[in-house]
Amino acid sequence: MVEPVVVSGRRVVPVARMKERATRLASGLRRMGVEPGDRYAVVMRNETGMLEATFAAPLIGAVPVPVNWHWTGVDLRHLLSDSQSVVALVHSDLVPVVEAQKPEHLRIVEVGVPEEVAEEYALGTVPSTGRYPTAEELIEDNEPPTEQVLAPPMSVIYTSGTTGLAKGVVRDPIPPEKIGEIAGIMRHVVGFRPGGTAVVPAPLYHTAPNVAATFALAMGMNLVIMARFDAEQFLRIVEEHQVTAAQMVPTMFLRLLRLPREIRAKYDLSSLETVSHSAAPCPPDVKRAMIEWLGPVVTEYYGGSEGGAWTVCTSEQWLAHPGTVGVPVADAAIRVLGPDMTEVPAGETGVVYGRSPSAWPDFTYLGDDAKRRAIDGGDGFYTLGDVGRVDEDGYLHLSDRLNDMVISGGVNIYPAEIEATLLGLAGVADVAVFGIPDAEFGEALAAHVELLPDATVTEDDVRAHVGRNLARYKVPKVVVFEQRLPREDSGKLFKRRLREKYWPAKAGS
Template sequence: MDQTLPGILRAAAQRYGDRPAYVEDGETLSHADVLEHVRTIARGYLAHGLQPGERVCLWGPNSIDWALAALAITYAGGVVVPINSRYTAHEAADLIERTAARLVLVADGFLGRSQIADLRAAGELGSVAAVIDLADVRDLPGASVSPAYVEARADAVSRDDVADILFTSGTTGRSKGAMSAHRQTIGVADAWAELGGVTSDDRYLVVNPFFHSFGYKIGIVVGLLTGATLYPLPTFDLEVTMRLVERERITVLPGAPTIYQSLLGAPGRAERDLTSLRLAVTGAAVVPVVLIERMRAELGIDQVVTAFGMTEAVVATMCRPDDPADLVATTCGRAIPGMEARIADNGELLLRGEYVMLGYLDDEAATAEAIDADGWLHTGDVGTLDASGNLTITDRLKDMYISGGFNVYPAEVEQALARLDGVADAAVIGVPDERMGEVGKAFVVRAADTTLTEDDVIAFCKQRLANFKVPRHVEFTDALPRNLSGKVLKTQLRSS
């Protein structure tokens, strides 16, 4: 198997040809069509001066154009930098600046916003040669670049070149860019597809966002490797999801537990024929045993498995299709081929193997802190391994919580709150939520003589942060509990 993204794209076009690769809103592109579009778009990038190894930021929801744009970046020798589609312009501009992006591709108008105008108003984009609307990406002028030159660029890509930089956040709240080589992005997708038995007969509804490794690598790249037909969904909508599953006979539907909980409780679900579903892979939060049982019994999904992954390793452990429901619900499965897991003396989960990131972008200190001299990635999660190697996550060393399948780092929210007039002190924790798994709760100390309200706090956060980071609850307090060194005692907040 070729271990570069241009290589597997060419192989998919040759192997699967006229079979459908993408279906969205009545448009169908074959695998051969995808390659031709990618070649054309790559010529447009090169006409804008994209050089080998330069970064291109992609800011938008799932769509055929997002997939084509991303594949064209690596075909032209560039590096894909996805940006969360719910980010504000300030958050997006920060990643663009830190990656010194040559080009920025934006789904302008998504959710009724004016992203391109907001981005330009957010600050200087010194490295950027062009900001391009994703709606125009297939029509980029590239006549000045010969087809032969594009192919030479694709030929020059190495399996060890950086393919993508996916940003996560650390305990300090500052995001970090996890770099992966082509061989890693392809290898982990291949391992996942093998364990899930994904083939060219599958129809895969991609609810997981493309800006996330589970949508990009376990979606787009899996589609190239297996020939499966992908149906990109820009936002999760219950009615649309059920209609697509029924009409298109969707077979593969991975996602966060909230997706399946929503499906099980959907009005009119009993009247829908969802029996085509055969594979569901979930994780990112504690999964109740009853949910796994109901997914199998009521949704009729033959293979329901759980997995553990993170941006720095994508997928590390995964249940197997024949595992019993209680094992699937209470564990994250065993290490996938190419990876190994162990528990440190302090209970922290450590991971090592082929799919651990190359390191963090421009941050040697953070890389050294995350990956030790023996190659073990320190995950910051506390867990146990049973005699068969099945992983159970029991706690977090970090304060991160998971809301609707997305990681939220309280320090980032706290930094935003510190900018709100009337806030003297603030701390954020995750609290249980039936639908989202966890949501944020902010403990706020008002400055003297202020009349700050809960609505004020939430409204301010909505202006500065993506929606999933915005606290759903606010509690005002006279002081935050702290230890002698000044650190907030979040264990006390959680028990209050």
Template structure:
């Protein structure tokens, strides 16, 4: 099966990855050489298969040499969010048990937080200068300037942490790949459904510390293509990158679609997108009307997939299938889907229940209770989503179990209300959740981000509630609407609802 070494030998001077609109790029020959040096560095540090490293970098091409080096040595690699507070970043490094921590020069505070409480004796490398604490990565890597043959063995794997929407983030860990063939096979569904090969030019507009951007850039490199990484998403720059680099594949989240569609018509028409053959979106629910607008603009190249960081299963759906199964996230392409009621009985078509996959296994690191709660007696696993299958086996998600509102004994799923409000021309973003109500237990609250914040008035709140009542059952409609200048979302589109809910904990 093709490996990094294979591509380095087949087209050594081809660009493996580059930073969009910058001078930073790396060829397959150089990436292979530097990854080999990283493996030697980890061996010299005494790491063995099953040990771990942690990485705290901005979107930096050195991510790829570190990961390939770790993979070759059978080492787990944990990307750390660049937006965490220093102690939060240090917590993840400690909790993961990482033996080596590679941190960018600007993350001195996180390095100091780890150094102040470093029970496992994690070795710190500073990447990119500023050697206040730890070893100089460039200097140490330079000691391994001769290529060596790496013996075959287990293949390293990512070890991501959840975003920590309730309590501390939890590590999500799967068994290592037993060998290179198993590692390559884990990406077959990406190549088969989305057509990744050595002609792929993949645009990654999101941070590499997120699961999907990092995994899909790695699939691009496994396939011999070229990854184009943006340092930060900007709508018009993304279109310019597609034109300049002749991008064939890309990945987005719905908030990026909102911003792309918000560009003036003359800006959207300015760029040649003819190379663009596959636009993939995931990570957060996409309002159907928003997706229809993207299809109308980009054509039948829009694909969607659904999978969690747990990788216990996955679905995907093409434009053609979505247009005949509007709102679906597709059929299973990894694992088998089961929809179960609260008594673990399997439900029939269009009956809403908990979504389970009979697929790959995982554990929540250092949390056996949460791991046990994710399983049933058959060994199937759930990540907390709720939905149903139609007669053709297409999955429709209604919401997450933890987001469900129970008002007067009625189950209400916020995603349906959010999709409704998102259609209003004045609404830029919306979050719906339950707040305490003495009579009904909970009531529906909506918090809205307007396209023009100056329009926020009580009268507009009443107008938005009436807009909902025209389209939804009244029991589902918000009892009140508040306005925020910006909702707390991650770059991957996921909304921190708990941040908003904290303000409404007192009974109404």
């Protein structure tokens, strides 16, 4: 049997070697004073060292907290303080950023920046600061721990904070007898299977790619991690490594489809068995184009950091029910509730509540059980803040985020529909639609638009395109062109950063 490997740039590391290094790192962290139940932050880009930091934690009963390494200022300060992390493992070039925001008690372990990451981000040679112990020293100077931790805690991952400061999701440990069930769900949802090869092109500090990477390795798969997503490089990786499963987000689909046809045709993608996506709405035209290109291997799932996947949708199901995010996976369940918290009839819109598969562990929010109770719908159901409907055949369709819904003149407007329409306008690369104050109607619509290079789209073009395809009341009153929209690597849009200039009083809400 061929030993599975992790591929990071030009580095090919046997999984057994990576896990052995993780055991030594675990011992080193324990000697530094990291106790069972303690949390430690991981401020690193995608590379094997981040996986080592993740795998080390459960060996000593500690909890890894992956950190969005883009964060600075209040976002980073909030996470480091809120998580009560006792140590932070930090790439050398990011050490000054963490030093500027860290609580006094936090200790830093410096991690060298590998060549493939330095190249991808044009960092040049990144020397050690020399101010802190290094991860490599901890690995070299320590032996693997001798005690085994039963039912170790899961990582605490902070949600993206698109409408406010991020909140940490604390999940119960997975009982050993449930691991097989969860592995079966992962196989169904993202196409993972022993002996296959998975590629994770999204940041490991997000839930979906983090879970995908750890489960791929647990299932005996080869794993390719990309330091950052590049469309043609992704195609090259699929062909070179005979990738069977890819976990992606819709913004990656857009970049792939914008490659010239001759580039897309250069690569053999026939090894792909499943291309799964989640995290953000996928415009119908984009989804259809991906299915036409790759075949019926495109799978969508809906859920969240809190409770894993609630629904799953194959290509065939989506083509039969365009726009759906699928039907419940395993023994999960979905309810759509009205303002009185009673279930609405099929076809009617309301707030979506889900119940995770029974194998998935329960959760709360770190230091904020009240926030957990606020989203509870009873009987194990809770909401992620989405609005949608279930059709006559039992397929869930999402309209938008509840927080994004605009009420203009008493009419509910869902910006996601307008955004999907504008992405079909030639020259538009990305768009964000949201509500702004309006003296007459309460709220009006604003569209912030990012254009493709050399595009000549005007405000009138934007309004005319929406007017031709949707009701007139959905035409944006304000159109602003942005050089780049503030979109997270996971595909989520930070609309609060755009709203703040219009709603100063709500900026911190």
